[in-house]
Amino acid sequence: MIEVRDLVKRYGATTAVDHLSFTVQPGRITGFLGPNGAGKSTTMRLILGLDRPTSGSALIEGKPYRDLPDPLRHVGALLEARAVHGGRTAFNHLLYLAQTQGVPKRRVQQVLELVGLQPVANKRTKGFSLGMSQRLGIAAALLADPRILILDEPVNGLDPEGIVWIRDLMKALAAEGRTILVSSHLMNEMAVTADHLVVVGRGRLQADMPVAQFIAQFSGSAVLVRSPQLETLRAAVAEKGWQCTPSGQEGAVVVTGTTAPELGELAAARGLVLHELTPQRASLEEAFMELTREVGQFAHRAPGQPEPADAPVPGQYAPPSGQPDAGFTAPGAPGAGAGQPRGGNDGGH
Amino acid sequence: MSTITDTRSTLTGLTPLPPASGRAGFGGALRSEWTKIRSVKSTVWTLAAAIIISVGISTLGNWGQASHTSLSAADLARRDLVQRSMFGIMLGQLVMVVFGALAITSEYATGMVRTSLTAQPRRLHVYFAKLVIVTVIAFVVGEIISFASFLIGTHFWATKGVDLSLSSHGALQAVIGGGLYLDGAALLAFGVGAALRHTAGTITVGVFLLFVVSIIVNFMPDSWQADIDKYLPANAGGQVWATQHTADVGTAFGAWAGFAVYICYAVIALLAGLLVFKRKDA
Ligand SMILES: Nc1ncnc2c1ncn2[C@@H]1O[C@H](COP(=O)(O)OP(=O)(O)O)[C@@H](O)[C@H]1O
Ligand SMILES: [Mg+2]
Numbered sequence: 001m002i003e004v005r006d007l008v009k010r011y012g013a014t015t016a017v018d019h020l021s022f023t024v025q026p027g028r029i030t031g032f033l034g035p036n037g038a039g040k041s042t043t044m045r046l047i048l049g050l051d052r053p054t055s056g057s058a059l060i061e062g063k064p065y066r067d068l069p070d071p072l073r074h075v076g077a078l079l080e081a082r083a084v085h086g087g088r089t090a091f092n093h094l095l096y097l098a099q100t101q102g103v104p105k106r107r108v109q110q111v112l113e114l115v116g117l118q119p120v121a122n123k124r125t126k127g128f129s130l131g132m133s134q135r136l137g138i139a140a141a142l143l144a145d146p147r148i149l150i151l152d153e154p155v156n157g158l159d160p161e162g163i164v165w166i167r168d169l170m171k172a173l174a175a176e177g178r179t180i181l182v183s184s185h186l187m188n189e190m191a192v193t194a195d196h197l198v199v200v201g202r203g204r205l206q207a208d209m210p211v212a213q214f215i216a217q218f219s220g221s222a223v224l225v226r227s228p229q230l231e232t233l234r235a236a237v238a239e240k241g242w243q244c245t246p247s248g249q250e251g252a253v254v255v256t257g258t259t260a261p262e263l264g265e266l267a268a269a270r271g272l273v274l275h276e277l278t279p280q281r282a283s284l285e286e287a288f289m290e291l292t293r294e295v296g297q298f299a300h301r302a303p304g305q306p307e308p309a310d311a312p313v314p315g316q317y318a319p320p321s322g323q324p325d326a327g328f329t330a331p332g333a334p335g336a337g338a339g340q341p342r343g344g345n346d347g348g349h
Numbered sequence: 350m351s352t353i354t355d356t357r358s359t360l361t362g363l364t365p366l367p368p369a370s371g372r373a374g375f376g377g378a379l380r381s382e383w384t385k386i387r388s389v390k391s392t393v394w395t396l397a398a399a400i401i402i403s404v405g406i407s408t409l410g411n412w413g414q415a416s417h418t419s420l421s422a423a424d425l426a427r428r429d430l431v432q433r434s435m436f437g438i439m440l441g442q443l444v445m446v447v448f449g450a451l452a453i454t455s456e457y458a459t460g461m462v463r464t465s466l467t468a469q470p471r472r473l474h475v476y477f478a479k480l481v482i483v484t485v486i487a488f489v490v491g492e493i494i495s496f497a498s499f500l501i502g503t504h505f506w507a508t509k510g511v512d513l514s515l516s517s518h519g520a521l522q523a524v525i526g527g528g529l530y531l532d533g534a535a536l537l538a539f540g541v542g543a544a545l546r547h548t549a550g551t552i553t554v555g556v557f558l559l560f561v562v563s564i565i566v567n568f569m570p571d572s573w574q575a576d577i578d579k580y581l582p583a584n585a586g587g588q589v590w591a592t593q594h595t596a597d598v599g600t601a602f603g604a605w606a607g608f609a610v611y612i613c614y615a616v617i618a619l620l621a622g623l624l625v626f627k628r629k630d631a
Contacts, residue, residue, distance in 0.1 A: 048467050050467070050631040066470040069373070072467075079463055080463070085461050087391055088388050096382075096388070100378060101468070111363070114363070
């Protein structure tokens with residue numbers, strides 16, 4: 001179990017982590033979700049004792065990370081896949097880690113086999129693709145059979161096949177009762193991977209709940225309705241206190257704040273003709289944007305800092321209900337949304 | 350990369366580890382640091398370069414001086430030929446600075462230090478394990494350089510009728526001292542590197558302390574020079590690989606007193622490095 005208690009981390013004027021508290025339970029995958037610059041990597045570094053918190057604490061099985069007698073057997077971490085010395089072979093990279101706490105040498109071969117890097121074990125990591133580096137990072141994390149895994153954006157740079165592989169691996173590890181904290185800035189990826197979500201924006205906790213609850217709570221329902229008597233229908237809808245938004249289609253609107261049966265009944269009561277009545281679910285990605293939107297405006301820019309290119313731009317996204325059903329099909333497709341090319345790790349440090 | 354098909358087995362096919370056996374201790378840190386340093390070519394090349402450059406320059410210098418001098422054997426014997434035979438150390442020390450710097454700054458250049466400190470979060474273990482490995486390697490390489498330089502040099506001076514050997518007055522101490530001096534240069538750079546976390550900056554500071562400072566002092570008024578000169582790292586440390594410590598070089602320090610002053614610079618750098626390594630965010 002990982003416990004984060006009222007954690008604060010400031011870098012000069014930037015508050016990267018702002019009174020964050022949550023726990024990560026064993027036996028499930030906890031998705032640590034937030035836009036770039038939300039403080040996910042910083043939180044992970046604080047958990048691992050790499051950075052000193054400004055205040056608050058992070059505990060692993062009740063202890064600060066530094067007090068773990070043999071940390072690799074408790075926690076496997078993947079922070080930045082590129083953080084290896086390019087002149088060293090994959091084997092030697094894992095060997096020096098193993099030697100810190102007497103992990104047998106053959107274990108190095110075995111984890112390399114597990115991640116599929118056996119053929120390049122004796123190659124220097126300089127020539128590795130980002131995907132291969134990610135696999136090496138996973139191998140390092142699994143080296144000493146840890147009960148807890150902390151993975152910072154592990155699907156970055158992986159091809160769709162690699163993404164499915166890592167997702168299955170995490171699920172299997174969680175099923176064995178391990179504790180898994182995996183960060184991502186992609187809601188859709190988390191929707192198909194995680195069981196539980198911890199959502200952060202601007203260093204603050206935005207949500208901490210099961211994925212299903214998150215979906216139910218944050219992706220508001222809406223109904224697409226098509227009618228030859230659209231103006232009359234609009235008036236009726238307004239009377240009820242529901243909202244009409246343009247659907248982008250001729251003769252149809254999207255009504256939010258209601259359900260298809262309610263809207264159908266209203267139309268029948270008023271004697272209005274309907275040509276279409278389709279329930280819509282907003283995409284999860286939109287729900288996530290919505291949730292982090294008001295903080296997103298400030299989240300990425302410390303004074304004098306340029307805004308990261310792929311940060312969500314406030315106001316660019318319609319409210320959850322305003323868009324046709326896109327998000328709910330996307331997560332099912334392997335690697336949806338996660339396979340976009342991204343330049344290395346997210347910047348910021 | 351399509352080798353993974355059976356993900357269901359996850360870790361079950363792997364060797365069960367012995368039950369968690371206590372601590373990631375200092376022994377493990379030492380083994381780990383030894384693996385780190387021997388498994389990158391840059392270290393091996395730097396050390397090879399140190400040996401080739403130092404011994405090469407010593408050899409050239411001794412050959413040139415021995416074959417062009419018009420002094421008699423008796424006059425030559427009054428000079429510190431032992432130190433001259435190891436002249437290459439003047440350049441070798443700069444390569445040792447690079448070695449000492451890289452031993453720590455390369456971890457910051459790649460960000461690998463975070464992986465290292467995740468495996469061993471007790472930072473003093475990591476720092477001292479690195480320090481021990483750097484000290485031992487730099488000592489061995491330093492002694493190879495000083496002994497090889499000296500032994501090659503004796504052949505050239507023998508052609509001039511000067512009988513120089515390890516049993517000559519002060520020679521053994523000076524030759525061992527040559528290796529120690531080089532070790533000190535590596536340690537100074539290691540400490541500065543831990544404090545600065547930046548390769549080029551560390552090498553610059555190292556070169557400044559060992560070289561440039563002496564040049565600057567040369568431009569000072571003579572009366573100041575007399576006071577400051579002997580405390581400069583290169584001058585103080587230079588006494589331990591010399592056989593004469595008199596007015597010759599304008600210093601009053603003996604071999605070991607000079608070496609102690611020299612090592613003080615390294616110790617100050619190492620303490621500064623330790624504080625930064627221990628306290629600052631990785
Ligand atoms: N070492 C650091 N020094 C200064 N600012 C930092 C440092 N690390 C992170 N930050 C800042 O803290 C904020 C959170 O960054 P980060 O934890 O990397 O976010 P995420 O991983 O969620 O993208 C950003 O504004 C980033 O610029
Ligand atoms: Mg990050």
